[in-house]
Amino acid sequence: MPEAPAPATAAPDADVIVVGAGPVGLMLACELAVAGTGVLVLERAADFDRRLRAPGITARSIQALDRRGVLDQLMKATAEAEPAYRTERDQDGRAPEMLPVRAGILEEVLYDHLSGLGGRVRRGLAVTGLSEATDGLVAVTATDGQGTGHTFRAAHVVGCDGGRSAVRKALGIGFPGGGPSVTGYQAVVTVEPEGALERTWRRTPRGIAAYAHGPSRIVSVEFDTPPVDRRSEVTLAEVEASLRRTSGVEVTLRDPVSLARFTGTCRLADRYRQGRVLLAGDAAHVHPPFGGQGLNLGLQDAVNLGWKLAATVRGDAPEGLLDSYESERRPVAARVLRNSEAATRLLHPGPDNTAPYELFFKELMTDPAVKRRLHDVYAMKDLVHPMGPEGSGPAGLLGRACPDLLLERPRRDGGGTVRLATLQQEGRAVLIHTAGQAALASQARAWDDRVAVLAAERVEPDIPTPLLVRPDGYVAWTPEAAPETTLLSALHRWFGEPRAGA
Numbered sequence: 001m002p003e004a005p006a007p008a009t010a011a012p013d014a015d016v017i018v019v020g021a022g023p024v025g026l027m028l029a030c031e032l033a034v035a036g037t038g039v040l041v042l043e044r045a046a047d048f049d050r051r052l053r054a055p056g057i058t059a060r061s062i063q064a065l066d067r068r069g070v071l072d073q074l075m076k077a078t079a080e081a082e083p084a085y086r087t088e089r090d091q092d093g094r095a096p097e098m099l100p101v102r103a104g105i106l107e108e109v110l111y112d113h114l115s116g117l118g119g120r121v122r123r124g125l126a127v128t129g130l131s132e133a134t135d136g137l138v139a140v141t142a143t144d145g146q147g148t149g150h151t152f153r154a155a156h157v158v159g160c161d162g163g164r165s166a167v168r169k170a171l172g173i174g175f176p177g178g179g180p181s182v183t184g185y186q187a188v189v190t191v192e193p194e195g196a197l198e199r200t201w202r203r204t205p206r207g208i209a210a211y212a213h214g215p216s217r218i219v220s221v222e223f224d225t226p227p228v229d230r231r232s233e234v235t236l237a238e239v240e241a242s243l244r245r246t247s248g249v250e251v252t253l254r255d256p257v258s259l260a261r262f263t264g265t266c267r268l269a270d271r272y273r274q275g276r277v278l279l280a281g282d283a284a285h286v287h288p289p290f291g292g293q294g295l296n297l298g299l300q301d302a303v304n305l306g307w308k309l310a311a312t313v314r315g316d317a318p319e320g321l322l323d324s325y326e327s328e329r330r331p332v333a334a335r336v337l338r339n340s341e342a343a344t345r346l347l348h349p350g351p352d353n354t355a356p357y358e359l360f361f362k363e364l365m366t367d368p369a370v371k372r373r374l375h376d377v378y379a380m381k382d383l384v385h386p387m388g389p390e391g392s393g394p395a396g397l398l399g400r401a402c403p404d405l406l407l408e409r410p411r412r413d414g415g416g417t418v419r420l421a422t423l424q425q426e427g428r429a430v431l432i433h434t435a436g437q438a439a440l441a442s443q444a445r446a447w448d449d450r451v452a453v454l455a456a457e458r459v460e461p462d463i464p465t466p467l468l469v470r471p472d473g474y475v476a477w478t479p480e481a482a483p484e485t486t487l488l489s490a491l492h493r494w495f496g497e498p499r500a501g502a
Contacts, residue, residue, distance in 0.1 A: 014040035015313045018152040024281030024298035025160035026110035031306025033117035041121040048104040052258040054295035058379035061299040066095045067424040130170040154499030157277045165283035174270040184221040185239045188257040209247035219283045220246045234259040264336040272326035285333040287340035291378040293452035307471035318496040388482045396481035402469045402481040407456040428452045433466040446498030
């Protein structure tokens with residue numbers, strides 16, 4: 001970044017400026033705000049993006065929203081907008097593993113939540129550059145719809161501004177990649193005549209045609225196509241012509257609610273951080289939308305980064321904490337890109353692909369174990385972060401997302417059963433222990449400004465305790481899985497020094 005002098009008396013506009021008010025930017029802003037970090041979101045568009053990008057959100061994203069008390073509002077808003085998308089919690093109050101969403105609703109719910117937390121969003125501002133001020137702050141320049149320039153300053157900036165990220169470009173961070181030549185469309189439309197398209201997805205000699213993911217969602221994918229001007233507006237006629245070619249049916253499309261185009265390109269940023277500026281979501285990685293992975297990948301970037309950046313702003317982050325955002329999340333993105341490209345090539349209608357396609361979809365996918373494994377991969381449920389001693393492999397829950405445990409509270413705390421997710425709305429880490437582990441739990445009280453200590457008579461399902469769970473829901477320590485690591489060393493590793501006077 002170039003250096004730009006700034007008056008020493010100029011106060012920052014926020015602790016963190018987030019560029020982009022899509023789902024990822026708003027999710028990150030909420031995570032920062034719940035941790036007490038002053039956040040300002042800058043967005044080019046005047047309103048929410050109503051184009052459908054993914055059919056829904058999956059387990060890890062759902063759990064993150066549940067931990068912050070946002071999920072019920074999202075479920076309610078989704079059901080009101082589309083009754084066919086109604087979902088329910090199970091008998092113990094746990095969240096579903098899949099939640100269909102209509103375009104724009106997630107953003108609206110997150111925006112309302114952010115506003116309640118004191119976060120701010122300014123729309124109609126296109127970011128044009130970044131510079132590092134002499135006082136150590138980052139200056140963000142932007143232009144409004146009248147061509148007037150504005151400058152905003154913060155200690156940190158995060159680019160959540162999509163695949164053509166102005167933040168990434170201003171930093172000069174490479175965005176290499178490639179992939180199959182694909183032109184695809186997702187649309188929410190009315191299809192006529194009714195019943196002309198079967199509610200399923202099909203691989204045809206001309207591509208992929210799908211009409212199976214909701215009342216009116218269609219997908220059409222063509223391969224080995226000439227390049228399309230990606231900056232041009234997507235038209236209803238363009239989508240209709242593609243669907244006619246891929247399906248072989250002379251359908252008519254009308255009443256467009258959402259029209260979106262995608263390609264087969266897979267790109268991954270060379271790095272996620274440069275000094276005080278970071279990238280998240282599509283600004284850091286892009287790929288085809290098969291499996292709906294992109295939205296969930298970006299939301300989980302935000303959840304991983306939020307608490308680490310908030311700790312950095314507060315000044316209590318241990319050394320290397322902010323760098324762990326890239327070391328944990330970039331390999332996940334690389335894996336998603338690999339899976340997306342593999343799916344794209346497998347779906348190619350060419351005759352050379354027919355044998356592997358039929359083996360995979362018509363034989364392997366009939367095995368429940370294979371289907372479950374693929375679901376876990378696409379939902380990123382099998383993710384394990386390296387949290388044990390260097391060189392150690394996965395063990396127990398260590399490094400994995402903690403289940404939404406049912407905790408039977410002691411009588412002195414009011415008794416009753418409570419879900420872990422309902423106890424994490426303040427954005428802190430939690431240490432769960434039972435009666436015989438109270439002495440061990442007392443060690444964590446020196447971090448009680450960052451770690452909540454939760455006593456339980458019993459934990460269901462039968463999960464060994466104690467458990468140290470990070471604010472993003474991942475298990476950072478358990479003596480069963482990490483016998484060579486103490487609770488104190490784990491607290492120092494993830495949460496820095498104990499509070500003063502403890």
